Amino acid sequence: xxxxxxxxxxxxxxxxxxxxxxxxxxxxxxxxxxxxxxxxxxxxxxxxxxxxxxxxxxxxxxxxxxxxxxxxxxxxxxxxxxxxxxxxxxxxxxxxxxxxxxxxxxxxxxxxxxxxxxxxxxxxxxxxxxxxxxxxxxxxxxxxxxxxxxxxxxxxxxxxxxxxxxxxxxxxxxxxxxxxxxxxxxxxxxxxxxxxxxxxxxxxxxxxxxxxxxxxxxxxxxxxxxxxxxxxxxxxxxxxxxxxxxxxxxxxxxxxxxxxxxxxxxxxxxxxxxxxxxxxxxxxxxxxxxxxxxxxxxxxxxxxxxxxxxxxxxxxxxxxxxxxxxxxxxxxxxxxxxxxxxxxxxxxxxxxxxxxxxxxxxxxxxxxxxxxxxxxxxxxxxxxxxxxxxxxxxxxxxxxxxxxxxxxxxxxxxxxxxxxxxxxxxxxxxxxxxxxxxxxxxxxxxxxxxxxxxxxxxxxxxxxxxxxxxxxxxxxxxxxxxxxxxxxxxxxxxxxxxxxxxxxxxxxx
Numbered sequence: 481x482x483x484x485x486x487x488x489x490x491x492x493x494x495x496x497x498x499x500x501x502x503x504x505x506x507x508x509x510x511x512x513x514x515x516x517x518x519x520x521x522x523x524x525x526x527x528x529x530x531x532x533x534x535x536x537x538x539x540x541x542x543x544x545x546x547x548x549x550x551x552x553x554x555x556x557x558x559x560x561x562x563x564x565x566x567x568x569x570x571x572x573x574x575x576x577x578x579x580x581x582x583x584x585x586x587x588x589x590x591x592x593x594x595x596x597x598x599x600x601x602x603x604x605x606x607x608x609x610x611x612x613x614x615x616x617x618x619x620x621x622x623x624x625x626x627x628x629x630x631x632x633x634x635x636x637x638x639x640x641x642x643x644x645x646x647x648x649x650x651x652x653x654x655x656x657x658x659x660x661x662x663x664x665x666x667x668x669x670x671x672x673x674x675x676x677x678x679x680x681x682x683x684x685x686x687x688x689x690x691x692x693x694x695x696x697x698x699x700x701x702x703x704x705x706x707x708x709x710x711x712x713x714x715x716x717x718x719x720x721x722x723x724x725x726x727x728x729x730x731x732x733x734x735x736x737x738x739x740x741x742x743x744x745x746x747x748x749x750x751x752x753x754x755x756x757x758x759x760x761x762x763x764x765x766x767x768x769x770x771x772x773x774x775x776x777x778x779x780x781x782x783x784x785x786x787x788x789x790x791x792x793x794x795x796x797x798x799x800x801x802x803x804x805x806x807x808x809x810x811x812x813x814x815x816x817x818x819x820x821x822x823x824x825x826x827x828x829x830x831x832x833x834x835x836x837x838x839x840x841x842x843x844x845x846x847x848x849x850x851x852x853x854x855x856x857x858x859x860x861x862x863x864x865x866x867x868x869x870x871x872x873x874x875x876x877x878x879x880x881x882x883x884x885x886x887x888x889x890x891x892x893x894x895x896x897x898x899x900x901x902x903x904x905x906x907x908x909x910x911x912x913x914x915x916x917x918x919x920x921x922x923x924x925x926x927x928x929x930x931x932x933x934x935x936x937x938x939x940x941x942x943x944x945x946x947x948x949x950x951x952x953x954x955x956x957x958x959x960x961x962x963x964x965x966x967x968x969x970x971x972x973x974x975x976x977x978x979x980x981x982x983x984x985x986x987x988x989x
Contacts, residue, residue, distance in 0.1 A: 508614050511858060512621065516601040518865050519625040519634075520594055522872040526635045526893075527590045530902055531937045532930065533636055533894040536820070538564040540637040541933040543589050544581070545943060546574035551582045552942050558720050561946040563936070567724075570717055572679040573639035586937060589637035596645040597634030601625060603648035604827050610655045611793050612835040615857045620834035622861035625868040627771070628764040629819070630826050631876060632894075639680045640823040646676035647686040648827050651800060654690045658697040658792075666702060670709055677713040682807055684710050685824060689800035696792045725946075734814025743812050753819045761875045761891070768819055772808065775801055775825045778832045797835070800828040898934055904976060904983040905938025911974060911987065915943045919970050920956045922978035928956055935976060935983065 532540040542564035549557030550571075558570070565571075573592060580588025601621035608620035624630055633640045650672040657665035669690060676683030687710035694703035736743065743749045753768040782798035785791055804824030808815040815821045838857075873879045878893020908918075918941070925931035928948065936948060957969055965971055965988030975986040 508618065511861075512602075512605050512617055515618065515621045515625070515861050515865055516598055516605065519631065519868040519872060520598050522869040523594060523631070523635045523876065525877050527594065528587055529590070529635075529894070530898070530934060531587060531637060532933050535894060536638075536818075537930050537933060539820075540589075541930070541937065542566060543571075543574050543577065543637040543639065544586065544937050546571045547577040547581045547589060548940075548942055550575055550578040559723055560944045561724055563933070563943050563946060563948045565946055566680065567721060569639070569680045570678040570720060571639070572675060573642045576642075577637070587637065590635050593633065593638065593641040594635055596642040597630070600641060600645040600648050600827065603645065603652050604830055607648065607652050607655060607827075608831050608834045610652075610659070611796075611831065612838045615838045615854065616831075616834040618857050618861050619837055620830050622864040622868075623833045624826060624830035626864040627826055627830070628761065628767045628871050628875070629771070629822065631868055631872050632764065633820070633823060633826075635876065636894075638820070640820055643676065643679050643683050643823055644827055646672055646679060647683055647824065650676060650686050651689055651693075651796075651827075654693050655796075658693060658699070670706060673706065673710060674713045677710065677717060681714065681717050682824070684714055685803035685806045686800075688803040688806075689796055689828075692799040693792070693796050696795050734811045734818070736810060736812040738813045739816075743816075744809075748816060749812060752816045763871060763875060764819075768822060771822055771825055771829065775805055775829055778829060779805060782832070793835075797828060797832055801825065801832070804828055900981060900983045901934035902938050904985055905935045907985045908935065908939035908941065908974065908976070913941060913974055915941055917973050917989070918976060919973045920976045920978075921970075923980065924956070924978050932976075 531544050532538070542562070545562035546557070546565060549560075549562050573589060573596075576592050577589035580591060585591075601624055604624050605617045605621045609617035630641075630644075633644070650669055653665050653668040653672060656662070657669060673684075673687060673690065676686060687707060691703045691707050694700075694706065750772065751769055754765050779798055779801040782794045782801065786794035786798050804822070804826075807824055808821045811818075811821060837860075874888050875891055876893050878891055880888045881892040911917075920928070920932055932948065936943060965975070965986065970988050973988055975988055977984050977986065
């Protein structure tokens, strides 16, 4: 036992800390695995939550129908649009979800997201170890999971957790290549970079820290090669998406030029997601609001250190944080309403916090039962993981909703239970119909795609237009008499009517 370790008799309170926190308990790697996996366990009840969720449910509708398109038509799905589909991606997340959807697991994308989140936490830990040692490796994934936004991305049927995992894995492979000079790590960097770009294209921003890392290591030709590869991958994505019906690009609709650079000195930008009109849970909105200025400060701080000291680590963290900031900066208009534009900041900020904490030299001794720095780091990590799990259970699962518990008794989570819509969708699935056989009538909400989205998802019908109302002739006629086959439009079709929340299916064929 090192001089830094205090003796323990293995009984009472000492026994617990020796088992979990001490040198005779879990080794560092196993403890890190615990940190990476424990919050994911709290999210397991959400793997069967029905599509879509409450907040930005259209993204889940998009992810599901992209997967269903791959199942039904394979690569031909790149020739048409599905409901709410993005105009600038090859949808790797949906492609990975497709086998699960084909097996009848409609919510399969949630499992892909959760696995990606665990992988992202593991990559963050490995990066932190490379940059600052074992203590940073313990803290980094705990800090990542402590972010309520990351917790949400970890289970929704959306591509962002996979984006985080792929970009983190790209950075890690580049670090290993620089340190070992082994070609397989460079090949891994290149492959992961391209895979990331095929997910949602904005993952291309991770090329910045990778190129900077290689350049500062004197590998200029390799850096240029990866930059060229990223550009080629972007052109490839644009070519394939160009085969689909044309739609506005995110830069055209959500670019900063639509609001002007003055937005960066307004509270509308810096406090965009503190406004709870979007339905975001309070901890979520607060975390997003804090994340943006912290990222700007971190980027500036690392850049200053890089210039003053020439530190390769500082250059990497400055450029990695800058790559995450590029999305809300270039798409400022979109960021005002799309909280998920900050996904690229979760990992570099988590690593930054871990690295900075390990560089501090505070009075680590917290008493005779917790005398070592390593144990202190572990107890901090466990506290963050516990906080993450509580957030997941209370605000995402909604386990205390209706329980009478103070404050959180009204938090129902994001599993929007709408058994009527699910039942109606499954009833439609029993019919042999196409999208052009459907007529929706009644008091559907103004946003038709989202309100009828659950019915559509569980109907197993493939809709081939971005706007579901335009898909193959599907009709929306709120003025028609409900449940009638007498009208010319309803005759020969299947009528889906909604009246005060009650949904009925009438086969008029």
